[in-house]
Amino acid sequence: MIEIENAHKSFGNLEVLKGINLNVEKxxxxxxxxxxxxxxxxxxxxxxxxxxxxxxxIRIDGTEVHAKTTDLNKLRQRVGIVFQQWNAFPHLTVxxxxxxxPRKVLGLSRDKAEEIAVKQLTHVGLHEKLSVxxxxxxxxxxxxxxxxxxxxxxxEYMLFDEVTSxxxxxxxxxxxxxxxxxxxEGMTMICVTHEMAFARDxxxxxxxxxxxxxxxxxxxxxxFGSPRKPETQEFLGSVR
Amino acid sequence: MLDTALTWNDLLFLxxxxxxxxxxxxxSVAAGTIMGIIxxxxxxxxxxxxxxxxxxxxxxxxxxxxxxxxVLGNALQSIAKLGWPPFTTSCVVLSLYTAAYxxxxxxxxxxxxxxxxxxxxxSLGMTWxxxxxxxxxxxxxxxxxxxxxxxxxxxxxxxxxxxxxxxxELLRASQILVTRLQEPLFILLICGAIYFIISFPIAxxxxxxxxxxxxxx
Amino acid sequence: MxxxxxxxxxxxxxxxxxxxxxxxxxxxxxLSMVIGLACAIALxxxxxSGSRILSGIAAVWVEVARNTPALFQIYMAHFGLGNxxxxxxxxxxxxxxxxxxxxxxxxxxxxxALKAxxxxxxxxxxSLGMNSxxxxxxxxxxxxxxxxxxxxxxxxxxxxxxTSLGVTVGMNTDLAGVTQELNARSFRTFEFFAIAAVIYYFxxxxxxxxxxxxxxxxxxx
Numbered sequence: 001m002i003e004i005e006n007a008h009k010s011f012g013n014l015e016v017l018k019g020i021n022l023n024v025e026k027x028x029x030x031x032x033x034x035x036x037x038x039x040x041x042x043x044x045x046x047x048x049x050x051x052x053x054x055x056x057x058i059r060i061d062g063t064e065v066h067a068k069t070t071d072l073n074k075l076r077q078r079v080g081i082v083f084q085q086w087n088a089f090p091h092l093t094v095x096x097x098x099x100x101x102p103r104k105v106l107g108l109s110r111d112k113a114e115e116i117a118v119k120q121l122t123h124v125g126l127h128e129k130l131s132v133x134x135x136x137x138x139x140x141x142x143x144x145x146x147x148x149x150x151x152x153x154x155x156e157y158m159l160f161d162e163v164t165s166x167x168x169x170x171x172x173x174x175x176x177x178x179x180x181x182x183x184x185e186g187m188t189m190i191c192v193t194h195e196m197a198f199a200r201d202x203x204x205x206x207x208x209x210x211x212x213x214x215x216x217x218x219x220x221x222x223x224f225g226s227p228r229k230p231e232t233q234e235f236l237g238s239v240r
Numbered sequence: 241m242l243d244t245a246l247t248w249n250d251l252l253f254l255x256x257x258x259x260x261x262x263x264x265x266x267x268s269v270a271a272g273t274i275m276g277i278i279x280x281x282x283x284x285x286x287x288x289x290x291x292x293x294x295x296x297x298x299x300x301x302x303x304x305x306x307x308x309x310x311v312l313g314n315a316l317q318s319i320a321k322l323g324w325p326p327f328t329t330s331c332v333v334l335s336l337y338t339a340a341y342x343x344x345x346x347x348x349x350x351x352x353x354x355x356x357x358x359x360x361x362x363s364l365g366m367t368w369x370x371x372x373x374x375x376x377x378x379x380x381x382x383x384x385x386x387x388x389x390x391x392x393x394x395x396x397x398x399x400x401x402x403x404x405x406x407x408x409e410l411l412r413a414s415q416i417l418v419t420r421l422q423e424p425l426f427i428l429l430i431c432g433a434i435y436f437i438i439s440f441p442i443a444x445x446x447x448x449x450x451x452x453x454x455x456x457x
Numbered sequence: 458m459x460x461x462x463x464x465x466x467x468x469x470x471x472x473x474x475x476x477x478x479x480x481x482x483x484x485x486x487x488l489s490m491v492i493g494l495a496c497a498i499a500l501x502x503x504x505x506s507g508s509r510i511l512s513g514i515a516a517v518w519v520e521v522a523r524n525t526p527a528l529f530q531i532y533m534a535h536f537g538l539g540n541x542x543x544x545x546x547x548x549x550x551x552x553x554x555x556x557x558x559x560x561x562x563x564x565x566x567x568x569x570a571l572k573a574x575x576x577x578x579x580x581x582x583x584s585l586g587m588n589s590x591x592x593x594x595x596x597x598x599x600x601x602x603x604x605x606x607x608x609x610x611x612x613x614x615x616x617x618x619x620t621s622l623g624v625t626v627g628m629n630t631d632l633a634g635v636t637q638e639l640n641a642r643s644f645r646t647f648e649f650f651a652i653a654a655v656i657y658y659f660x661x662x663x664x665x666x667x668x669x670x671x672x673x674x675x676x677x678x
Contacts, residue, residue, distance in 0.1 A: 048584055050580060050583065050584060073583075073586045073587065073588050074586070076583070076584060076585065076586040077585075077586040080584075080585075081584045083577070083580075083581070083584075085577060087577050087578060087580070087581035089578065089581070089582075089596055089600075090600065090678055091599045091600050091603065091676075091678055092678075100585075100595055100596075101582075101585035101586060101587065104587065104591055104595055105585060105586045105587055105591065133677065133678040134678075135678065146581075149585065150584075150585065153585060153586060300654075300658060303614070303618075303657065303658045303661040303662060304618075304654045304657050304658050304661075305618040305619075305620075305621035305622075305633065305657055306618070307621045307622060307624070307625075307633065308621060308633065308636075308650055308653055308654050308657060309654070311646065311650045312647065312650050312651060312654060314646075315646040315647035315650065316647065319461045319647060393524075397524075397525065397526040397527070397529075398526065400526040400528045400529065401526075401528060401622070403625075404625065411526060411528060411529055411532065414532075415532065415536075418536055423540075424536035424537050424539050424540055425536075425537045425538075425539075425540035425541075426540075428529070428532060428533055428536060428537045429537075431529065432521065432525050432529060432533070435524065435525045435526065435529065436520075436521075436524050436525065439524045439525075440520070440524055443523070443524060
């Protein structure tokens, strides 16, 4: 369970998160929507401990993320994250990209790591690309590889940060299908996204962020069907 | 405070050496740049295949030590009975050496101008010459200038080698003083400082222009 | 105009001697590169250390190496160190001078390579649970090596060309030194130095081609 309590985050004078409260249960899929600069991507990097928070607390299965005593490297093995820019490691093949962390971080043998990597790459439909270098693939394929790379660490939670925003429109579908599949398999996920149809389809709950505040949260039907806050109505009106 | 036998006259002597360094550099860079521009345009217009002989010739100057080039240049002028003084020989060799590097810089600069930009110029009815003069030259200069400044500094440093032909430039002047006064470290430090004073501001300018004109910002 | 007779036979008879000299040239160049690389890695560490003294040393080293003639640096090793009672042989002075020069240029090269790898790569590694050392070792370093490789091979060619400067401090075993000795005995300056030029040319080309072949094998992406 991910528990976020009154999380505050500032970059210099700019306050991007103004006290976020959110609990995500095991097996739940929560999507976060909102305009740019609403703080939704920042929240994900804070959950993963890539950015420190200024106040409040974030706990994952009871472990405080930003406590000094927490081993973030250990924690991140349980919480996978995929970014808007897929950040493929260009010097490694697709298979090696996925094998690297299981071997070096989990200390698995080459054979075991390869077995896991092949399984995950097959899962996202890249089993024919194992020995290809990432820059020979489309953005959609690279993004799916990044997802497999995160899954190979067998995380219990997955964070997706606008994973389709940098893709050509034609390639968005294949990545969303991969996310849908994960959701159906019961993965606990927090997705920041601009794809409203996707959010409506897969989410258990949808959160709307506005200027660093979680303005509204509820079932997809409530948020998309009868939003209560005027900001939400305005935002949804503008993206439709 | 300083216990040294170095006199003002000796400093003047070093200054004259520095002047020689600057003179050789100025002549060689000027002549080498003109040749480099001509060769660079030829290289670009003729394409990689037809310019092969030219590129092979220029590549020699980049693959053979400058010292050997200077000795060979001097031997050739004496065989041909040209009777050149060392200054002329040095400048001729260094100019060709400069031109060899400058050609690549110029070619790179021209190649960096997008074809579409040039087409826009030609579509307005400009001739090849006008396109080169008003479109390509200003844009290519921007791209090439930092590298050209680097080249100028390189030639300034490499010009120290003309001492082998007997020219008393900065380093040779220092060496003469070292032999006479037996204060190697002190005199060489002054010599190094003079090189530094000449090149450091120019290097900084080059770095500044590179940042300022970087196409990636 | 040309009433000069070339005596190539006499010069070619000295070819074995000159080729022996070429081996010494290659040896000095390779050694200077190895020492230079080690020093450059240390200098890069100095620069990143955060210590003012260490990064000051690195800055002075790099600026002097890049802003003064290589010959000056060799003179410093040969004459300058005499002030401290250190008298290096021509071989040692040449090696020290070139290694110093290599280290300065390579350190600058490493800095550029380090800057060329985006922060997001480290971040991606960290997000998979790697510690910062692992992220550097497995993600940043291999990519950095590729960026730094080509300039480093250029430096190797430079090192070969710089070895010829040894003759000015009395080096007589490398290619330039051997050639100069032969020249002093026979005064067939043009012939001997032309052959030396051809040998230098082929060494430089061979090193460039070998480096390219190696790069092709090492960097497959």
